[in-house]
Amino acid sequence: MNKGKAATALAIAVALLALAALAVLPQPERNPYVVREVPAAEEDAAMEAQETGGGIDWDALPASVVAWVRVPGTTVDYPIVQGRPESPDFYLTHDANGERSAWGAPYIDAGCAQGAESPLVIVYGHHMSDGTMFAPLAQYSSRGFAEGHRTIHVFTREKAIELEVFAADVVDASSEGKRTDFADAADLDAYLGDKLSRCEVVLEDSADVAHAWAFVTCSYQTSNSRTVVYAKEVEGWDSRPSE
Numbered sequence: 001m002n003k004g005k006a007a008t009a010l011a012i013a014v015a016l017l018a019l020a021a022l023a024v025l026p027q028p029e030r031n032p033y034v035v036r037e038v039p040a041a042e043e044d045a046a047m048e049a050q051e052t053g054g055g056i057d058w059d060a061l062p063a064s065v066v067a068w069v070r071v072p073g074t075t076v077d078y079p080i081v082q083g084r085p086e087s088p089d090f091y092l093t094h095d096a097n098g099e100r101s102a103w104g105a106p107y108i109d110a111g112c113a114q115g116a117e118s119p120l121v122i123v124y125g126h127h128m129s130d131g132t133m134f135a136p137l138a139q140y141s142s143r144g145f146a147e148g149h150r151t152i153h154v155f156t157r158e159k160a161i162e163l164e165v166f167a168a169d170v171v172d173a174s175s176e177g178k179r180t181d182f183a184d185a186a187d188l189d190a191y192l193g194d195k196l197s198r199c200e201v202v203l204e205d206s207a208d209v210a211h212a213w214a215f216v217t218c219s220y221q222t223s224n225s226r227t228v229v230y231a232k233e234v235e236g237w238d239s240r241p242s243e
Contacts, residue, residue, distance in 0.1 A: 031103050031132055032095045054155040065096050067116050068155040069106060069123070069215075073148070074136035080123060080154075083110030092126070102126075103133055111180035116156050119182045120191075120212050127218040134217035138227045140168035141219065143201050150203065152231050154213070163213055163231035166206060169199040173224045185210045192230070199230075206230070 056068050067080040079096045091107035094100055106125035112118035125134030139145040152163040182188040192206040206212070209232045219227040 031128075031130070032097075032099070032101050054153065054160060056155055058157050062097055064098065066108065066156065070153045070155075071136065071149060072151055072153070075132060076134065076136055078106050078125070078133065080106045080108060080116075082115050083107045083112075083124075085110045092124075103128060106134065109178070109180055111178075113180070116154070116161075118180065119185075119188045119210075120180065120214060122178065122180065122214045122216060124216045134215065137215055137217045137229050138219040140165065140229045141170050141200055141227055143203075146201050146203060146229075152213075152215075152229075162234040164204075164234050165229055165231045166202070166204040166209075167196050167199045167230040168201040169195070169228050169230075170219055170221050171226050171228060172222060173226045176226070188212065195230070206232070 054068060054070065058065075061079060064081045065079040066082045068078070069080055070077045081091055081096050084090050088110040091105040093102070093104055095103065096105045104126050106123055108115055108118075109122040109124065112121055115121075125137070127133065127135045127138055140149070146165060146168050150165045152165065154161040154163060179191055182191065189207065189209065192209060192212060196202050196206050211233050213231045213233075215229040215231070216226050219225045
């Protein structure tokens with residue numbers, strides 16, 4: 001074999017060995033969820049009007065998924081699971097299928113015993129560095145963003161719910177308390193009133209809110225900051241197309 005052919009054969013062998021080595025190296029973890037591009041507002045509204053139940057194939061989802069959240073004008077479009085009482089932080093490190101994942105899964109606080117029907121539904125989601133999961137919610141600390149993104153859609157297996165954001169705050173998780181049990185509507189109202197008195201962004205008074213949601217994600221004002229977005233249910237909304 002001449003020197004030219006020998007050199008070519010050696011180069012091919014080295015390349016094949018490199019490919020083989022890559023095949024056995026651990027691959028970087030991938031986001032287990034489909035990430036939508038941010039649609040134009042009118043396109044998003046048209047899509048919502050055309051889809052029954054948000055166009056979600058509930059039969060294809062695991063039983064752990066109890067709801068789906070979608071924030072028009074952002075990439076937030078994810079299943080929500082119910083937190084486990086025996087392991088409240090399980091879904092910080094596991095996806096909706098129970099598989100380990102850095103993205104975790106948006107989940108309802110395990111203390112919300114009635115799930116999506118709880119008086120105050122607290123939903124946690126990661127703020128990922130790639131801008132996915134609940135990362136867009138950190139922008140609600142800006143009044144301009146909050147005013148432009150007041151609508152949040154939540155779908156359950158039984159119904160479609162329209163939420164309207166009424167406040168947002170950045171809190172220190174090491175000192176901020178939480179409650180999931182309320183004696184009655186007046187007790188919830190007093191609790192929300194106290195929260196709003198300290199909120200950075202207040203778009204509307206919380207008086208007479210009988211059922212509220214709080215979406216929580218990390219933010220980076222301090223080492224342990226969380227952005228909390230408060231929203232109330234809007235009565236009479238129906239996602240089904242008119243006949």
